[in-house]
Amino acid sequence: MDDLLKQLPQLAKDKHKENKKYFARLKKKPPKNLDYMMQELHEEEFERTDCLQCANCCKTTGPLFTNADIERIAKHFRMKPQQFIDTYLQIDEDNDYVLQRVPCAFLGYDNYCSIYEVRPKACREYPHTDRKKFHQITNLTLKNTAICPAAFHIVEAMKKRMP
Numbered sequence: 687m688d689d690l691l692k693q694l695p696q697l698a699k700d701k702h703k704e705n706k707k708y709f710a711r712l713k714k715k716p717p718k719n720l721d722y723m724m725q726e727l728h729e730e731e732f733e734r735t736d737c738l739q740c741a742n743c744c745k746t747t748g749p750l751f752t753n754a755d756i757e758r759i760a761k762h763f764r765m766k767p768q769q770f771i772d773t774y775l776q777i778d779e780d781n782d783y784v785l786q787r788v789p790c791a792f793l794g795y796d797n798y799c800s801i802y803e804v805r806p807k808a809c810r811e812y813p814h815t816d817r818k819k820f821h822q823i824t825n826l827t828l829k830n831t832a833i834c835p836a837a838f839h840i841v842e843a844m845k846k847r848m849p
């Protein structure tokens with residue numbers, strides 16, 4: 687996995703043009719069974735991928751924290767939401783709450799998330815490849831192919847399964 691993670695930014699860069707073109711076509715005319723196919727591709731990929739060997743999302747990019755996330759996680763730490771914000775979060779250029787720094791402060795050396803049960807919604811859903819109306823998040827997915835090996839493989843599989 688370490689070798690793949692090192693190569694991933696270059697692999698994604700090499701496929702960028704091809705993927706952009708593919709997604710532009712997908713957006714124009716999404717296949718009727720797209721949601722079903724994405725669910726299937728996502729499940730197949732995550733049967734092979736062990737996130738505990740990777741954690742690249744937690745190490746290199748962070749989730750957005752919604753107000754509900756902040757309240758839930760602050761409660762878990764018995765902190766006031768504002769205290770949690772001041773300790774761990776900052777506001778980004780889109781006015782969203784994000785981590786102050788990466789790797790995420792809640793990631794353990796063994797790649798386990800120390801707040802797994804109460805983690806942000808965005809962490810639960812990453813890399814969003816089983817999301818409904820997947821064609822609406824193709825730009826985000828393009829970015830994620832350079833971060834997440836599973837997202838990279840899923841896009842490669844999509845092109846074969848839905849040419």
Ligand code: SF4
Pocket residue numbers: 735736737738740741742743744812813833834835836837
């Ligand atoms: S979701 Fe992707 S980047 Fe995150 S740990 Fe799993 S394979 Fe790695």
Ligand code: SF4
Pocket residue numbers: 743744748749790791792793794798799800801802805806809
């Ligand atoms: S909260 Fe947990 S799952 Fe989310 S980025 Fe941090 S360590 Fe990873």
